[in-house]
Amino acid sequence: METSIRKKLITTVTFLAGLYFFLEFLLPEPVLTAMALTPERHSQISTGFVVVGTMAFGLGIINLLMVHGSTIIFRRKNWSNSLALLLGLFVMLTVAVSDWMGDMAITEATRYYSVLADFSRVIVTDATAAVTAEGEVKEVPPVPVRTRALLDAVEKSADDCNADIAGWSAKVDTLTAIDRNIVRHQLSELQDLCNELVTQQAAFVVPGTDGALAEAPYAALGNALNNVAVGQGKVRRVFYKYSTTSGVWKFLFNGLYENLGAAMFSILGIYIAAAAFRAFMVRSFESSLMMLAAVIVMLGQIPFGLWLYEGLPDLRLWLLQYPNSAAFRAIKFGASIAMLVMAFRMWLSLESDYSGAE
């Protein structure tokens, strides 16, 4: 594509996207709704922008593979570091995806109860509104047939739930002491919920074809099913913590990555100590004033400052509340105006690097 057409396309899209968000923020909601820009539509547009931003992750991974992959293939200098990086990337991706799938499996395992709860609700809505919003007659089996199918499914699900509870009760002693207490409590609750489900199912009176449909029993059965779904999810989640996938994920992320990240940042503190010794010199009135303020603030927030002088925390507070706040407000105003100017320049593609201009 020619440079001038490319530049015009980028400039136009940038301007329109910026204009959209500018107007969406400024205009009142009734005006936006009159323009057919409802909150639901805005949410969908915002999600679209987030998706575009997420593509950067994919581009980043492709870039990494290209750069480091070629270093490994052509055995360039430090190819072993590139190999370590790509191995780390693949291992972490694999474990993270496995952990995510494990979480999804728990949700899937409890979905059956939620689906039955939805079915219970839909039986009532289909019976009370036999015609769809578009005027078509709903072709569904009669209410008694659907209700009997629901009750049969609920009976089976209650049996499955009781079997799950028996299985988990047998494995409770493999957990740690705290988790054992939590799971026992949760299993006791889940048993009560299952019993409630069985009671609801047994007491349910299937309506006749001509009789009036009472909504309350269906709502109660739906609530009981949803409660069992939540209870099942809680217990499954505790047991999932002891799975291999979860253990490996915790080791790699919590054990390795978090601690490495914290260690990297903590090196700054050590560097500051060396800089303090070599470079923090009092050479002028201003630097001595800054040093005095720094010492007061540092001593005022540590326990040992109180041993030197009781009023140090109050002195520190005064410094932060008055001189610091005044100065930082001024800095904040200036920086905000600068950001606003920069935002306008980017919106209007006046930043030369951004628009690709010379």
Add this chain to the structure above:
Amino acid sequence: MVSSLAKLDRRYIYFFMLLVVSIPLLFGYSVEPARMKSAEKFYSVIESLPNDTGKVAFVALDFGPNTRAENEPQASVIIEHFFRRRIPVALFSQYALSESFLTSIPERIADKLMKEFPGEVWEYGKSWVNLGYRPGAALFIQGIPKSQNLVEYFKNDAFGTPLSLIPAFRNVKSIEDFLFLAEFTGLVGAFDLYVQFFQSSRYTPQFGHGCTSITIPEAYIYLDSGQLVGLLEGIAGAAWYSELLRRANVGREVDAAIIINTALGFAHLAIIFLIVVGNLAEFYFSWRSRR
């Protein structure tokens, strides 16, 4: 001797700092922290919140491993206070690397409280809900006050469970059902988004913030203007908050916040000592050269 000080290999300084920071941590040595009035304000606001309205506290953990040394103890003491008061907590983050903290911190606090109070239970779904990491930053946060059905806006928790099924969150309709907003971050710009956008024309939840030491001067202007009702100033703020919880709850042990704060106190003294020694050496050389 003075000239050898000036030429001191920086590795000796690194080793000195390593000893100063690690010895109190290894021995668990703790000293009562300095009083922080901003943390006291935070404490008194949470202590006065009603816990029987069905509303939840919205807690945003926008920090990663790099600032966890300060932000994690802050988040821990605040979540612990909400748990003790039986106020349900909705955990959220706009930063992907905080995902594991959204799970580990409340679980650890719940375990600790269940050991302190045998027979009482704090469990997921009732005491807290994990809304997880949500991409979109400003776009997503702007949408929260505009939504009249937050259960539909967030849809599922971090584990894929529909929020309509979770007792702690299923009655949350709009921003007016958030009793309090607590946000912990060391990221530049993350805190400003909540100040700007986490409010509607009719309602602004009370806002407490936990920041790293380096952003204390910036956060103070919001405390002064009343946009923040409380501020945890780095690890010192978390330590004083922890001390307040200890005084209010017999049997609560000294926790990591107070121990880390003590080690930090030694580190501050060491840095002040190095500054003084460095300046004395400099003064000595300039006096010698004038002679």
